[in-house]
Amino acid sequence: MALPLGQLASNKRPKLILQAEGDGFLLNDELLLLVFAASSLDTDDLVRCAATCRRWRRLVAHDARYICRLKPPSQRFLRGLAVGFFHQSHLDDSGAPPRFVPFPSFSSSRCAHVFDDDLFRNSRLIASRNGRLVVELHRASRAAALRLAVCNPMIGDVSIIPTLSGKDRPGYYACALLTAEDLLETADPLPLGSTAFRLFLVYKRRNFTASRCYSSDTRAWGTEGKLCGTAKVSGRRLGEMTGGVAVRGAVFWLSRNVVLGVRVDSLEATSETFPWKWKSRLCFCLGNPMENRRLAVSPDGRLCVVQVGRPQGGSDNPVINVLCRSHGKAPAKGAWEWEKQFDVELQRLLPLENVGRVCLRGVMEKSGVVFLATGADRYAEQPDLALYALHLQKKEMRLVPAPPGRCCVRRSSWSFFGYEMDRVAYLTSLSPDTNA
Template sequence: MLLRSGKRLKRAPGGGHDDDDDGLPLADEMLILIFARLLDTDDLVRCAATCRRWRRLVSGEASFICRSNPEQFVPVGFFNQGEEYGVMDVPRFVPLASHFPSASVNALFADEPFRSSRLVTSRKGRLVLELCPRVCNPMTGNVSVLPALAGRDNPGRYACALLTADDLTNAADPPGSASSFRLVIVYDRRDFTACRTYSSDAGSWSPEGIVSGARVSGRSLAQAHAAAAAVARGAVFWRVRDAVLVLRLDSTLEAALEPLPEDWTRGGRRGYGPGVLAVSPDDGRLCVVEARIHDDYYWKHEVKVRVMFREHGGGGEDDVAVPGEKWVASRGTTLQLQAPSGCYGRMTRVSLRGVCEKSGVVFLAAVFESRPNRETPYALDLGRMEARLLRGVPDVGCRLGSCASFHGYEMDRLAYVTSLGKRRGKGMITMDVDDIYDFY
């Protein structure tokens, strides 16, 4: 392992278990127990960076190590896709850790069918692309080609959400396996709001259903389509103008429009930009996050962040909200952002770009006077309410206002720990331990 000083750690004397034993002379079983019981995810990453033997143990025994918390999700990067003159750029994956195999992720988009596709959403390790609809897992290379909805079945402008097995455990018709997924689209017809669902188990779209309880225009759905959907407590949520569209996941297809408080819908007058929907990592509640530059502290690079939660009645999985008090609990904080190297002057703009829903990470983009047309990415941890500059992350390469899509990418903990065994080319993997998950 190379240290920052350039020196190399000496191997323990006396050999070891095999030719890849670069760590301490402890039995494999003892090391695996330590990894499983005492270390969190970022510590496991550092252990995998220590030597070949530890990397092999961490990735090879990932199932045993992650058994205590298999549903935990880890943010590993984001996808950014630009558009110029109506032509979509190839989606670009930007990892948050220098060791992550971004080349293997981006290789998926080298194929011709993906070059003109718009990235619609990213959730739980899968991506949804439109044009010829596809749902893919860039880490495994699995691609599902969905039947195109053409002619009278063409939905026009729509909002969509990707659902996996754990989202539907309480649904009337749950998926058949843990790898199954469903794609839900909501769109506008002349006299009603409609909904269709694609099931990976059936390999087909469901018949068109009528959404009851709410009517949403195609223009509003197109705006919701540009933002990521959130799934919480048995329902899908989209931000629609000054309200939140709620769609139940059961067979009723019942929807509701829940207006946000007036002081939030007028937030733009006080400098708050469009908010994003997220899920609290502490208790799983849905929330709306907004951010703006602190009025009196332009030179200190301070940002005011406020979060409003959706309250529920009954507890547990019950999604019945307290009458008249669905959006009441809120909190806010002031964060000081670290300016990137080479940036000086005041911060002129800050906006929210994307969300890693399950892990509670929201991406911020800030613009500085010295780089008026470039955006600097930050990651906001909702649990700790801390925002950190993404050190070691390549320049997003996105001119101000030109981003067509920005989606956080996260994987379940088991898949992520398993991926630590992959190499970027021949020889030892290259990791800068001090840059791994710098925002935690």
């Protein structure tokens, strides 16, 4: 419900002068914001408004949080703006860059050509989070240096990260992209609403596990730090961990049944084993059934695991298990307790005739959408039959267009990352003075 005009003063914005921009529009800023917020304009409509003139662009971008908060419930989008996924094949030597496949409901084509530049040939997708992608550039030169790029496909912005070479170059590494909301409970937070980011790497040195952080506000890497704690993870295992998940000032990665957690400020590291009793045997992804799961964040801010499994009782019908880690401190044995939240039965949503495997390809943690691929063979020696997007809360499934893909013994053979962007962050990124 729209707020009365008198309550707009609580939105702490600097007083802006209409005459300075001279767009000839008679409504003042506060009335125009009410139109943006209380009307039936959707996200694409607001983007068109921002393209109209400099003043409207400033209002939409600088007051995005206020506009989205005031939207009537009937017009409110999901927490995350789920738009599609990026995919990339390494099965040949073409060096083709990542490609974007949008959801049918997403009309914008902004993401379609973001990787057309030769800069992204022979690259590799590393992570996708909060509307940004992390890409490892020119992967063939990895032995000499590590070159990363962070890009916002929606606005075409690309940040080339300084190269790590020589003694600074990490070997196998785990990577996480952190935004302002991820760093609220750390000793060095970012301003709320800021589009700045940090890139957090964990890798092995000869006698210890190291970390390093890049900050977009300084445009430089910080000094190398040393992880403390009892966690022991091999360098090769670190190289298998993709797309870190941030929860309350810590980053977590999953590889098979091992969860590695690192506090960003103190560099305290923990390692835990995910319970074996929930293992999946519906797809031997990369030759191992434990690959059929992903980390995410629950709506109440807890670390959770989404996986393809089978219900208790011996039924062959596949389900999606959602398990959350309990609040509180870890037990004395060092193993966290995991609570089963709910199951989603797939037999009612998927055509399972002639299906031999169900593979979990990606999880969009903000919108609660997961990607599932089906195949005729359990060991994924043949291409997928189809790709589906499942909304966990609504238990709605849709068939989405997909290029030929499959799991493979070689981890880098096929990259798949669901892409979503929070609506506030998307509209804020339209500002010409965005700090990216």
